[in-house]
Amino acid sequence: AQSVTQLDSQVPVFEEAPVELRCNYSSSVSVYLFWYVQYPNQGLQLLLKYLSGSTLVKGINGFEAEFNKSQTSFHLRKPSVHISDTAEYFCAVSESGSNYQLIWGAGTKLIIKP
Amino acid sequence: EAGVTQFPSHSVIEKGQTVTLRCDPISGHDNLYWYRRVMGKEIKFLLHFVKESKQDESGMPNNRFLAERTGGTYSTLKVQPAELEDSGVYFCASSQMRAQYFGPGTRLTVL
Numbered sequence: 001a002q003s004v005t006q007l008d009s010q011v012p013v014f015e016e017a018p019v020e021l022r023c024n025y026s027s028s029v030s031v032y033l034f035w036y037v038q039y040p041n042q043g044l045q046l047l048l049k050y051l052s053g054s055t056l057v058k059g060i061n062g063f064e065a066e067f068n069k070s071q072t073s074f075h076l077r078k079p080s081v082h083i084s085d086t087a088e089y090f091c092a093v094s095e096s097g098s099n100y101q102l103i104w105g106a107g108t109k110l111i112i113k114p
Numbered sequence: 115e116a117g118v119t120q121f122p123s124h125s126v127i128e129k130g131q132t133v134t135l136r137c138d139p140i141s142g143h144d145n146l147y148w149y150r151r152v153m154g155k156e157i158k159f160l161l162h163f164v165k166e167s168k169q170d171e172s173g174m175p176n177n178r179f180l181a182e183r184t185g186g187t188y189s190t191l192k193v194q195p196a197e198l199e200d201s202g203v204y205f206c207a208s209s210q211m212r213a214q215y216f217g218p219g220t221r222l223t224v225l
Contacts, residue, residue, distance in 0.1 A: 043118075045216070101147065101170065102159065102214060
């Protein structure tokens, strides 16, 4: 992938409200898509991945994402957020035929308001 | 199953000194990657090992960085001599297929 764009650097949302974190990418070949989460003072944890098959993928902690090839997007959603979801979320892409190195978005900080 | 581990978790050194970061991948994972996040910037790929061989080191910033993977197990990343712009968080990841699993990172501060 040539680039990955996460348009929102921060997303504030009230607890129990739904949230969508946006991710768009540009690539001329097939891609594999990932969302990672970094909780405060922790490492990167794989949240979910799209490799092939159904475009709607479910991950841990109630998150899901939908791959839209025509719009080159892979937005992350959760219907109801909890205070424990406070973290930074990263979208990453690797291209088929590559060594699978990840190309990263800038990250989105999810801020949960009580 | 143990995850990816990295040592040290933090390192503070002075400009011109040498630092060596270590990564122990998940047992059985042939692929090992190093990434770096400089403050305020995106996470960037540094290099990729398949077993003990460097598959791609196109992301290494310059020849002050040297990575090795002894016997296809753990990997080290040495910075010599360190410069101010080397400060950041260094992540290691391992994989057997396409999904990469990350360690907690090493926060390097060069003063």
